[in-house]
Amino acid sequence: MQEANRLKRLPLYLFTIIDELKKRARDKGMDVIDFGMGSPDQPAPAHVVQRLCESAQITENHRYSRPDGEVERRLRRTIANWYKGRFGIELDPETEVLPLIGSKEGIAHLCLAFLNNDDFVIVPSPAYPVHFNGVIIAGGVLYNIPIVQEKGFLPDLSSIPKEVVKRAKLMFLSYPHNPTGAVCDIHFFEEVVNWASGKNILIAHDLTYSDIVFDGYKAPSFLQVKGAKEMGVEFHTLSKSYNMAGWRIGFVVGNAEILKTLGKTKSYLDFGIFRAVQEAAVAALEGPQDCVEKMVKLYKERRDALVDGLNAVGWKTEKPKATFYVWTRIPPKYSALTALEFAKLLVDEIGVAVAPGTGFGEYGEGYVRFALVESVERIRLALQRIKGFLDVKS
Numbered sequence: 001m002q003e004a005n006r007l008k009r010l011p012l013y014l015f016t017i018i019d020e021l022k023k024r025a026r027d028k029g030m031d032v033i034d035f036g037m038g039s040p041d042q043p044a045p046a047h048v049v050q051r052l053c054e055s056a057q058i059t060e061n062h063r064y065s066r067p068d069g070e071v072e073r074r075l076r077r078t079i080a081n082w083y084k085g086r087f088g089i090e091l092d093p094e095t096e097v098l099p100l101i102g103s104k105e106g107i108a109h110l111c112l113a114f115l116n117n118d119d120f121v122i123v124p125s126p127a128y129p130v131h132f133n134g135v136i137i138a139g140g141v142l143y144n145i146p147i148v149q150e151k152g153f154l155p156d157l158s159s160i161p162k163e164v165v166k167r168a169k170l171m172f173l174s175y176p177h178n179p180t181g182a183v184c185d186i187h188f189f190e191e192v193v194n195w196a197s198g199k200n201i202l203i204a205h206d207l208t209y210s211d212i213v214f215d216g217y218k219a220p221s222f223l224q225v226k227g228a229k230e231m232g233v234e235f236h237t238l239s240k241s242y243n244m245a246g247w248r249i250g251f252v253v254g255n256a257e258i259l260k261t262l263g264k265t266k267s268y269l270d271f272g273i274f275r276a277v278q279e280a281a282v283a284a285l286e287g288p289q290d291c292v293e294k295m296v297k298l299y300k301e302r303r304d305a306l307v308d309g310l311n312a313v314g315w316k317t318e319k320p321k322a323t324f325y326v327w328t329r330i331p332p333k334y335s336a337l338t339a340l341e342f343a344k345l346l347v348d349e350i351g352v353a354v355a356p357g358t359g360f361g362e363y364g365e366g367y368v369r370f371a372l373v374e375s376v377e378r379i380r381l382a383l384q385r386i387k388g389f390l391d392v393k394s
């Protein structure tokens with residue numbers, strides 16, 4: 001059986017590459033220290049797990065989820081309240097809030113909901129893979145804007161050719177940014193709204209890492225800018241803030257018309273989220289937030305241990321102000337290698353798995369990403385191995 005042509009156009013999926021690299025090392029009997037995938041290693045908060053268990057006992061919750069159900073309405077109200085408290089933005093829970101089976105699902109379906117063949121989509125590169133793979137699967141045409149360290153990994157909107165702007169229907173943005181850890185301030189979003197006004201381009205902002213911020217930085221919402229709701233939506237997830245990655249729950253808020261079209265698309269394809277998970281999400285968003293603070297503190301310790309350690313062994317690396325990723329250039333003496341070759345070498349020789357930058361698009365070449373999902377002790381062990389590797393090879 002031949003797979004569909006739209007699948008053939010997809011690049012090899014990043015996590016498939018990483019999995020193969022790790023398997024090879026483990027088959028050789030190595031203890032792999034795994035900084036590959038951004039899958040949180042800590043448990044979801046105890047009160048959230050408890051709510052899941054209680055809600056799973058309720059027979060009614062085992063039925064298909066329906067948008068007009070009591071639990072569903074409560075979740076949408078909770079999300080709207082959270083937004084108001086967090087960003088000062090008023091949202092209509094009935095029309096401006098749409099829960100998702102994880103934000104990845106919503107992002108992919110947004111592409112399917114809006115793109116006709118040959119519609120252009122503007123995506124900064126490197127990017128979280130579904131921002132470009134979703135476009136390819138939906139049959140759109142990808143226009144990558146390279147984002148570079150020298151410009152804070154922010155896109156230069158004035159560099160987009162007029163022809164592309166004319167044919168563009170959608171633009172993805174995401175700050176704090178995976179994989180680079182870059183952040184932006186509200187002025188950048190103002191610039192985006194000014195630029196997009198009157199152009200009929202849907203702006204989709206992915207705010208997955210709103211809570212994982214350090215050193216006093218606060219992540220703004222795109223919707224805080226006047227006029228943003230007329231053109232855009234914002235994606236969120238509980239995967240990272242509450243360590244609920246496997247539970248599959250996120251949400252998108254913003255423009256009611258856009259959400260209606262996305263909701264319509266989803267109604268043909270899925271039956272929503274297990275109600276017990278929705279109830280648990282209410283507990284997470286409404287409950288005490290000290291669990292989030294504790295998690296951020298843990299990531300900060302890991303970030304500092306890794307980045308200070310890399311610099312100490314001569315691998316120049318900057319500290320990100322947000323996300324749980326460390327994005328760093330391949331050390332100069334390996335600059336002849338591609339990111340994938342370098343990542344393979346690290347895992348083969350010392351059992352340290354990182355994500356090759358090209359897994360996030362062509363402009364990720366020359367970089368690797370460490371996800372801070374290993375303990376400080378394991379980070380120290382990885383640093384010892386990296387030191388040995390760099391010393392031997394010098």
Ligand SMILES: Cc1ncc(COP(=O)(O)O)c(C=O)c1O
Nearest residue numbers: 102103104128178208237239250
């Ligand atoms: C930028 C970004 N968006 C979306 C996702 C996916 O989140 P979810 O688990 O809600 O699908 C991730 C996960 O790593 C991410 O980094």
